[in-house]
Amino acid sequence: MKAFRFVRPSNGREAADLLASTKNALVHAGGVDLLDRMKERVDEPDVLVSLCDAKGLDQIRVEEDGGIWIGARVTLAQLADEATCRRFLPTLSEAAGLAASPQLRHRATVGGNLAQHTRCGYYRHASFPCLKRGGDSCPVRAEGGVQDTAGIFGNRDCASAHPSSLAPVFGSLDAEIVVRDAKGERLVPFAGFWANPAKGRASDTRLRPGEVIEGVRIPPRDTKQFVGYAEIRQKKAFDWALVSCAVRYETDGEKVTSASVWFGSLAPVPMRSVAAEEALVGTVCSDKSAAEAGARTMASATPLAGSKYKVALGKVALKRALAAARERA
Amino acid sequence: MSDDVSRGAAPQGGASHDGASQDSAPQPKGAQAGKGLTRRALFKGAGAAAAAGAVFQQLDALAKDAVPQAPRSQGPGKTKITLEVNGTKRTVAAEPRETLLQVLRLPLDLTGAKPVCDRGQCGACTVWLDDTPVYACTILGVEAEGRKVTTVEGLGTPSAMHPVQDEFVEKDALQCGFCTPGMVMSAAWAVKQHGKELTEAQARAACAGNLCRCGTYPHVLSAAVAAAKKGS
Ligand SMILES: Cc1cc2nc3c(=O)[nH]c(=O)nc-3n(C[C@H](O)[C@H](O)[C@H](O)COP(=O)(O)OP(=O)(O)OC[C@H]3O[C@@H](n4cnc5c(N)ncnc54)[C@H](O)[C@@H]3O)c2cc1C
Ligand code: SF4
Ligand code: FES
Ligand code: FES
Numbered sequence: 001m002k003a004f005r006f007v008r009p010s011n012g013r014e015a016a017d018l019l020a021s022t023k024n025a026l027v028h029a030g031g032v033d034l035l036d037r038m039k040e041r042v043d044e045p046d047v048l049v050s051l052c053d054a055k056g057l058d059q060i061r062v063e064e065d066g067g068i069w070i071g072a073r074v075t076l077a078q079l080a081d082e083a084t085c086r087r088f089l090p091t092l093s094e095a096a097g098l099a100a101s102p103q104l105r106h107r108a109t110v111g112g113n114l115a116q117h118t119r120c121g122y123y124r125h126a127s128f129p130c131l132k133r134g135g136d137s138c139p140v141r142a143e144g145g146v147q148d149t150a151g152i153f154g155n156r157d158c159a160s161a162h163p164s165s166l167a168p169v170f171g172s173l174d175a176e177i178v179v180r181d182a183k184g185e186r187l188v189p190f191a192g193f194w195a196n197p198a199k200g201r202a203s204d205t206r207l208r209p210g211e212v213i214e215g216v217r218i219p220p221r222d223t224k225q226f227v228g229y230a231e232i233r234q235k236k237a238f239d240w241a242l243v244s245c246a247v248r249y250e251t252d253g254e255k256v257t258s259a260s261v262w263f264g265s266l267a268p269v270p271m272r273s274v275a276a277e278e279a280l281v282g283t284v285c286s287d288k289s290a291a292e293a294g295a296r297t298m299a300s301a302t303p304l305a306g307s308k309y310k311v312a313l314g315k316v317a318l319k320r321a322l323a324a325a326r327e328r329a
Numbered sequence: 330m331s332d333d334v335s336r337g338a339a340p341q342g343g344a345s346h347d348g349a350s351q352d353s354a355p356q357p358k359g360a361q362a363g364k365g366l367t368r369r370a371l372f373k374g375a376g377a378a379a380a381a382g383a384v385f386q387q388l389d390a391l392a393k394d395a396v397p398q399a400p401r402s403q404g405p406g407k408t409k410i411t412l413e414v415n416g417t418k419r420t421v422a423a424e425p426r427e428t429l430l431q432v433l434r435l436p437l438d439l440t441g442a443k444p445v446c447d448r449g450q451c452g453a454c455t456v457w458l459d460d461t462p463v464y465a466c467t468i469l470g471v472e473a474e475g476r477k478v479t480t481v482e483g484l485g486t487p488s489a490m491h492p493v494q495d496e497f498v499e500k501d502a503l504q505c506g507f508c509t510p511g512m513v514m515s516a517a518w519a520v521k522q523h524g525k526e527l528t529e530a531q532a533r534a535a536c537a538g539n540l541c542r543c544g545t546y547p548h549v550l551s552a553a554v555a556a557a558k559k560g561s
Binding site: 035 | 468
């Protein structure tokens, strides 16, 4: 790791001010993702603006209007264990509890989970060329490229697969990201938070330099929600999802009236499937309508030779997420 | 680019907002006093009746409190870190880029926690930070300042072993031993959390972040459960 200065602002505002006035600085939260990148010298910041002492960003709370506020520094362990999250946001709690390992969940934060960089092995090794790191092409797509975790959508230029398993859940819940810079705060709708890959664009988000995530807000609902989450991975313990899927829908007592379907690990950014949502609305939610929704989602998939299996896996994940939603109800 | 992706990731622009911030959180009771006093409240309260001198005196006193202190900055060179390690206060000099694992092993000479992957993927470096298991290789030494760190050396000593250490010997729960210090810290945490009622499933979940190349898992789990029964 290159040497750096470590600065400890005491709140989000101070962090944003520091970022505005400091050259070559990066935000540090749990460090789970960032330190790996720095050890490989893929990132070489001169300054880390750490949230380790930042106050007020480590809470989950119900707001006056019934919405739920999750501070950026809330850990995955808090999401998995705290009563407010378990009770009001069960799919988020479930996804967080399955992620990584106990040791990592104690450190990994919500802000860092959303802003983490791709796990693509080529991206994380400075000796490989990589489009996202400014190279001319993507070695995953080239002959002999390791494709076993590659994305199957939006993979023309970069075949990375977005690693966050919280992201599809946040998407399904219409989360809004609260972002601060030195001038103030803005609220970013979940879908507008993400940036498709481009040459030299390392981050998968639209966060601008100098911006810090202060938290995530889940809007209140006054009707009954059916929510489900499923992920599929190679090992039961301590593994990444090969595909994850989060759903939320409402019914008129029988038929689905509106649906939200999001996938993780299928595309460079978290992916909403409008095709699946349209297929579900008007049906009675069942394995049969789930199969139809899965087929329609996958109709536009563009898998690589090594990631074809994700087409089938994605359908199964959607079926399981919808079944989980029915069972919970 | 598929339809789904481009719709999912389409820029939608952030609406301006001031509802969900920390600032809108209700102030705790008694916030008017001392540091919580705002300039506006002071002027309101002072009113026209107060002598100007008194107001300025108060403002001065307030300013000393209210002037934001520049956030602490450490490094890039060596900086002093004071932390409580295995019950003893220790002060070391380290650069911010040194991980907690490096700080424990080199200046502090506690070589129980092992550097194996150095990437948060194996568990060999597991220690407790404020009583919670973490990977010391993913934490910077500077972050441990003022906090409590427990390593396998602090759990027990060869002459006075922790029940989990005892049971690891009893149940033959190690082979090469490289994962063992981390495994012991996770197993001991499971015992601490669940007490005598610890089940094998709970022990398994607690040790899920510790990989063992030699495959000692079944013995590790039975050692954890046996240690819990004995009580610690
Ligand atoms: C072995 C392993 C397994 C894992 N398994 C899973 C899994 O199953 N599911 C899953 O979802 N994740 C998984 N993860 C990823 C892990 O959850 C993330 O790396 C973690 O959440 C990052 O959070 P952090 O606080 O450590 O971020 P850091 O490492 O501190 O930061 C990550 C990035 O986000 C930026 N950042 C952090 N906080 C903010 C903020 N508030 N505002 C702006 N930018 C910010 C940093 O600048 C940096 O670029 C795994 C990681 C490992 C190592
Ligand atoms: S998949 Fe994306 S991140 Fe990985 S090497 Fe290709 S361009 Fe880089
Ligand atoms: S050495 Fe820290 S987790 Fe492997
Ligand atoms: S005993 Fe050898 S790695 Fe676990």
